[in-house]
Amino acid sequence: MKKLINKPEDVVLEELKGIELAHPDLVKVHYAPDFITRADAPVKGKVGVISGGGSGHEPMHGGFVGMGMLDAACPGAVFSSPTPDQMLEATKAVDGGAGVLHIVKNYTGDVMNFKMAEDLAKDEGIDVEAVVVDDDVAVKDSTWTAGRRGVGLTVLMEKIVGAAAEEGRSLKEIADLARKVNGQGRSMGMALTSCIVPAAGKPTFDLPEDEMEVGVGIHGEPGRARMKVKTADEITEMLMKPVIEDIPFKSGDKVLLFVNSMGGTPLIELYVIYQKAVEIAEKAGLKVVRNLIGPYITSLEMAGASITVLKMDDDLLKLWDAPVKTAGMRWGI
């Protein structure tokens, strides 16, 4: 294992120290329990939006804390769920009196711990709603998931829902919006190489030099099929087809197309995929009106990519375009 780390058990703590030193204008880092809030949290009268999950997917979620996106993120150990006390303390820290939304990726540990934090927060009188993201069309159940996994759509949901909270919408409206986003967005990914969890010190899975894993999870969970590596065009087709077919998109629909690096795949290859993905989307009658291209939800150093398609409407477009000021996503301000 070659990594730029000190002791595997210190990686997340040292990362948090780095974030604290780098972005004091954007965030405040809390320790024991660990969580990151907006520098100005709680924002009075605004719904707080929280997410969290295992570390190793950076910039998600800590890099998305700030104006117009998340109010807090709870980082677990690498690829491990955060604990209920992290989520509870984060919920309390960002409650500005209008309630708190939990955005939960569909992994059993995350769902269980967020549910526990939700119950504890409610006991303390905080209004909490939780929305589970399960956009990965690759497999029905997976290593750490009953039902579909939550992947790339999480990034888009955090941006859109964060903008809605910034506008002053109510907790009920924001939770409904998050469910709507989850209902009309789908993703699928693939890997050329495995990731290496620092504490494990070896690749999560073995992948021969000429093979790829199609439908891989963001922790290296098995996908749909292992096969010989194909061309970028063929791979893009293999990702786009199940995504587009999963929701009955109609010809003429406007979509946001998100091409994501799993970490080790460089930007040059993402653009190669993007131009083919646009061609496929257009052939299906979809109009790509927005895009996001880069490493936003990663799996440590895994080489590979994922594609997310989200059906847009005027409200979603307005929220997507709204100003955002975080370490990992910023525009309009």
Added chain:
Amino acid sequence: MKKLINKPEDVVLEELKGIELAHPDLVKVHYAPDFITRADAPVKGKVGVISGGGSGHEPMHGGFVGMGMLDAACPGAVFSSPTPDQMLEATKAVDGGAGVLHIVKNYTGDVMNFKMAEDLAKDEGIDVEAVVVDDDVAVKDSTWTAGRRGVGLTVLMEKIVGAAAEEGRSLKEIADLARKVNGQGRSMGMALTSCIVPAAGKPTFDLPEDEMEVGVGIHGEPGRARMKVKTADEITEMLMKPVIEDIPFKSGDKVLLFVNSMGGTPLIELYVIYQKAVEIAEKAGLKVVRNLIGPYITSLEMAGASITVLKMDDDLLKLWDAPVKTAGMRWGI
């Protein structure tokens, strides 16, 4: 070789198509010769700022074309200099009547071809100044370089000089500013793994599973030393020390600290490095007043990192903070 590409010879063209489809609001892509300009080029009365070099370092340079940064970028084949006709046509396309600055990384091919383009542009009556970036303290000469290589400082220079051009400063002032930036910024990098040039199909260099290359170039050129992999803290010290010692920084100096991924190193590790780099900078009496952390000047999928330190003053701070709107760097707008 596992990459998300089609034919190696089509990678750059397909990347350009992807950029064209993704960012029509920011840029215009020109073909044969290939170059990328701001969507609104030429900007009348403004100095045009151009850079270019081999592809494979994305988002540099194409991702830095837009308001407040570059007016044009000329991408060569992967790790190959662009040709003089690319640079000449780009120069003509962005000349708004106030002249054009060429930002040239110090590689023999880039320097030679930019010089030829400069002469041709002058023959056509365009005022051109060229500034060579040579910030890499690792080695004196290198595989494709006489003198120091141009690396991470290029990104910072493009931002700062682009902001100055946006302000309406003259070509002479902007060229002097670029030389000043080059004079007070230094960088050094290291690699845990090699990159793989698509056309070559195999790693540029061999690095045993337990070794690293300290002082590596952005094309995998040899550095200062090959040695057993050390901890992130030790590696950060090995990069920071030569950088800080190369220019006589004074205690109390304000600096921008840039921790860059070579491509395959994930963000979590960059923050681990950042927190140690800040500690080292502070021990040397330097005050880190700005930072940049992420993959900005990459070497395809190479795992590794580089550190750049730039001494700041009020003018540089103002220019760094000025609005920028590009695919790869954006704030304030």
